[in-house]
Structures are given as C-alpha cells and as structure tokens.
Amino acid sequence: MIGPTAIPGRVLRAMNHISISHRSKEYSAVHERVTTNLKKVFNTKNEVLVLTSSGTGAMEAVILNCFSAGDEIVVPVIGKFSEQYAQMAEIYGLKVKRVMFEYGRTADVEIVMKEVTSSTKGVFVVHNESSTGIYNDIEAFGKALKDTNALLVVDSVSGLGGLEIRMDEWNIDAALTSSQKALMSPAGLAFVALSEKAWSKVECSSFPKYYFDFKIARKFNEVHQTLTTPAVYTLFAVDEALKMIFEEGLENIYIRNKNNTKRLLEGIKETGLNLLAKDEKFASPTLTAVHVPGKSKYFISELAKRDVIVGGGMPPLTEDVFRVGTMGYVSKNDVTVFLHELKDVVKNLNLSLN
Structure with missing residues (x-):
C-alpha cells in the first residue's frame, strides 16, 4: 500500500508509553536520538529539525525560511507533488519557472538547467514523485547546481529511508521528509535539514513566520526540544522505526x-x-x-x-x-x-x- 504505510508491530508497541512532558529530560533524550539517527539517513553532518506537520508543512516551511517574495525559482514538474510545490511557491509570491515533463518521465537535468540563470534563487526537485512512480537523479542536479547561487531544494517525503539520498555528497541545500512513508510511522512529523548555504539564506528571508521559524527551531534543537508541543507519540514511533532500519x-x-x-x-x-x-x-x-x-x-x-x-x-x-x-x-x-x-x-x- 502507499502512505501512510503499514506500521510494524514493534513501532506500534513503542507508542504504548506513558505520557511525558515535551520539556522533560526523557523527551530530550528521544529527540536527540531521533535527530542523530536521521542525520545518518539523510547522509549529512547538518542538524535535522523536527516539525509537527505533514511533509507539506515542511515544504512550505522551506519556502518561508529560505526565500523571499519575488525570488525566482525553477521547478521541474513530473507529477502532482512537484506541481504542488510550484503552486505553493506562487502563493508566497515567488516567480516560478516550470519545466514540464510528460508524466511517467524523469526530469532531464540539462533541459532544467537551461532555465537556471544568475537570478535563480532555487531549484525545487521532488526526489521520488509518488503520483507517477518516478524518481529524479538528485546527484546530477547537485553537480549541475554546485557552483551556482541557487539552492537545491529536495522533497524526499516518499524517498528518504527507501531510496538512497546523500545530502552532503550530492550538494543538497534543503532536504525534507515526513514520518509516514519509508520511515514506517504514523503521520504527524516532518524533518528538515539545511546546508550552510541554505542557512545563509535563512538570515535574509523577509517572510514573517513563527511556528515554522527555522532560526527559533534551531535554538530549541540545541537543547533537543521544539518550539511548541510536538507529536510526542509519533516521535516514539520514529525512534523505534529507526532502530529497525539500522538493524536491517x-x-x-x-x-x-x-x-x-x-x-x-x-x-x-x-x-x-x-x-x-x-x-x-x-x-x-x-x-x-x-x-x-x-x-x-x-x-x-x-x-x-x-x-x-x-x-x-x-x-x-x-x-x-x-x-x-x-x-x-x-x-x-x-x-x-x-x-x-x-x-x-x-x-x-x-x-x-x-
């Protein structure tokens, strides 16, 4: 079946836990373990932020934190979720250049790069387009964008944990996923990692935000907590699911x-x-x-x-x-x-x- 995916019994049992405060030492220990293990799945040295939202919330959060109204971005569209990201960016006033591909085909990096100029602030690529069953060559996009000013933003909601991703090696600037796909946990949490290049853009983003403010999230992440109450039981599930992932x-x-x-x-x-x-x-x-x-x-x-x-x-x-x-x-x-x-x-x- 497709997401939310089947949840292993071990993961369900891990949620059978007494209620704890999200400001407690016990919570912080789980938070630290989950974010540390997720860094291994993202293949990054960058910190991983925890958001209580769907993957769509993480997509929106990246726009809010790394871009400003009027910024030009390029989006290769190969299915519903890449089109959704383009629409979301337009809602926030970004200038979106769509590069359309027939559904069922992967995005051709050379064709996409023809639309990237010195004014381009980002290229938004869906790692695994679950509406069409196609994945994109993220490594090739990273090589092509390495020496540009544009951020490589990768939606890996249905990829991470099931399809290889190497954030640092492939020069990915913003990578995001959520709990209910290959991480085989209930819906409710999203995870985002940013490169230093992306963090430099966070400093100059002009969009107002609070719940999704990465600068605030980063401060709370230092003490292994979140700004507001997270989906604690989903975090218990992800913690156990990650144990299973590394056991296999x-x-x-x-x-x-x-x-x-x-x-x-x-x-x-x-x-x-x-x-x-x-x-x-x-x-x-x-x-x-x-x-x-x-x-x-x-x-x-x-x-x-x-x-x-x-x-x-x-x-x-x-x-x-x-x-x-x-x-x-x-x-x-x-x-x-x-x-x-x-x-x-x-x-x-x-x-x-x-």
Missing part, C-alpha cells in the same frame, strides 16, 4: 526495495498491464504506478475484495493509474501475494470482456 541496514533496505520492485515490474508486465514509467531506469523503488486507462477504480475495488490495498491515481491520472507501494515494512512475500491476486483480477477482467 540502510543498504540492505535499498537492495530489498530494488529487488521487490524488480519482481513487481516483471509480474505486472506478465499480466499484460503497462507501467506509467517511460524509462524503467527511473521507476521508483518505493512505489509503482500501473497504467490502466479508464479502469483504475475497477482494479482498486477488485484487489480490495481480495484484501490487497493499493492507492488510486492522482489528478489528472485518477481514472488511469493505480499505485502499489513497496516502501517500509514490505517483504518479498507481500509482492508475491499482490501479483497472485492481480493476475486473478486481470484474468476475470479478460473473461468479462470476451
């Missing part, structure tokens, strides 16, 4: 996701169905979009009757795509069960059409 090993998780997705893609094609991805090289290892023009609701309904839950398509692909998540707590056996039931659904559909 990040590299092993990346390999498991790739292997699961490879088997998934092979099985889908064996049924005669098509992928939305135009180039399987960039097919997401955490989520697969299956292209079934006009029949997505049929597949979602029939799979649900077989206790297999998949996600619907997102506009403008609502009727034409269903999405299969492999992020988080998903095993080879889960993929096998899905493919078995999918074959049965396709068989019945073919019989009804004949």
Whole structure:
C-alpha cells in the first residue's frame, strides 16, 4: 500500500508509553536520538529539525525560511507533488519557472538547467514523485547546481529511508521528509535539514513566520526540544522505526526495495498491464504506478475484495493509474501475494470482456 504505510508491530508497541512532558529530560533524550539517527539517513553532518506537520508543512516551511517574495525559482514538474510545490511557491509570491515533463518521465537535468540563470534563487526537485512512480537523479542536479547561487531544494517525503539520498555528497541545500512513508510511522512529523548555504539564506528571508521559524527551531534543537508541543507519540514511533532500519541496514533496505520492485515490474508486465514509467531506469523503488486507462477504480475495488490495498491515481491520472507501494515494512512475500491476486483480477477482467 502507499502512505501512510503499514506500521510494524514493534513501532506500534513503542507508542504504548506513558505520557511525558515535551520539556522533560526523557523527551530530550528521544529527540536527540531521533535527530542523530536521521542525520545518518539523510547522509549529512547538518542538524535535522523536527516539525509537527505533514511533509507539506515542511515544504512550505522551506519556502518561508529560505526565500523571499519575488525570488525566482525553477521547478521541474513530473507529477502532482512537484506541481504542488510550484503552486505553493506562487502563493508566497515567488516567480516560478516550470519545466514540464510528460508524466511517467524523469526530469532531464540539462533541459532544467537551461532555465537556471544568475537570478535563480532555487531549484525545487521532488526526489521520488509518488503520483507517477518516478524518481529524479538528485546527484546530477547537485553537480549541475554546485557552483551556482541557487539552492537545491529536495522533497524526499516518499524517498528518504527507501531510496538512497546523500545530502552532503550530492550538494543538497534543503532536504525534507515526513514520518509516514519509508520511515514506517504514523503521520504527524516532518524533518528538515539545511546546508550552510541554505542557512545563509535563512538570515535574509523577509517572510514573517513563527511556528515554522527555522532560526527559533534551531535554538530549541540545541537543547533537543521544539518550539511548541510536538507529536510526542509519533516521535516514539520514529525512534523505534529507526532502530529497525539500522538493524536491517540502510543498504540492505535499498537492495530489498530494488529487488521487490524488480519482481513487481516483471509480474505486472506478465499480466499484460503497462507501467506509467517511460524509462524503467527511473521507476521508483518505493512505489509503482500501473497504467490502466479508464479502469483504475475497477482494479482498486477488485484487489480490495481480495484484501490487497493499493492507492488510486492522482489528478489528472485518477481514472488511469493505480499505485502499489513497496516502501517500509514490505517483504518479498507481500509482492508475491499482490501479483497472485492481480493476475486473478486481470484474468476475470479478460473473461468479462470476451
């Protein structure tokens, strides 16, 4: 299924905890452990800020803290969430230059860079576009933008923890994620890391803010706390989920996701169905979009009757795509069960059409 993803029993049990004050030493210890471990997942030396919000809140917070009205940004649009980021920036008065790509294709870095000028303040890239099942080559974007004035802003909400990201090595300036995807925890928390280049932009941002003020958040982070009351029980969950992630090993998780997705893609094609991805090289290892023009609701309904839950398509692909998540707590056996039931659904559909 797709986010919120399935939550392991261990993670659920970790939330069965007495209530504690978010100003207590016990809370601070959990906060410090979570942010320290998240730095390993982000692959960064930069501090990780904790926000009580969805991933969308983190997206907005980066705009509020690193930019000002009138700033020019470039957004490669490959799906709903990259378009959402462009719309959000426009609401705050940023001058957005969209670079449009056919849904199902990854963003071509060379084409995007043609729109980047000396006036460009940022390039907003979705790491893993979960509306289309495609990921972008963030490392290539980092190389292209390294010696420019523009910040590389990366939305890795459905990527981090399931798809490799190397913030420092890839020259990412702002990276964000949330708790309910590959971190296999309940929704409610978002996490943001900024490079020193991005922090320098924070100092000159003219947007008013309080709840999402990174300068205030940074001060509270020094004592392993947050400005306001955080989603404490979600933090307990993320703490346990991170323990599970490191027990398995990040590299092993990346390999498991790739292997699961490879088997998934092979099985889908064996049924005669098509992928939305135009180039399987960039097919997401955490989520697969299956292209079934006009029949997505049929597949979602029939799979649900077989206790297999998949996600619907997102506009403008609502009727034409269903999405299969492999992020988080998903095993080879889960993929096998899905493919078995999918074959049965396709068989019945073919019989009804004949």
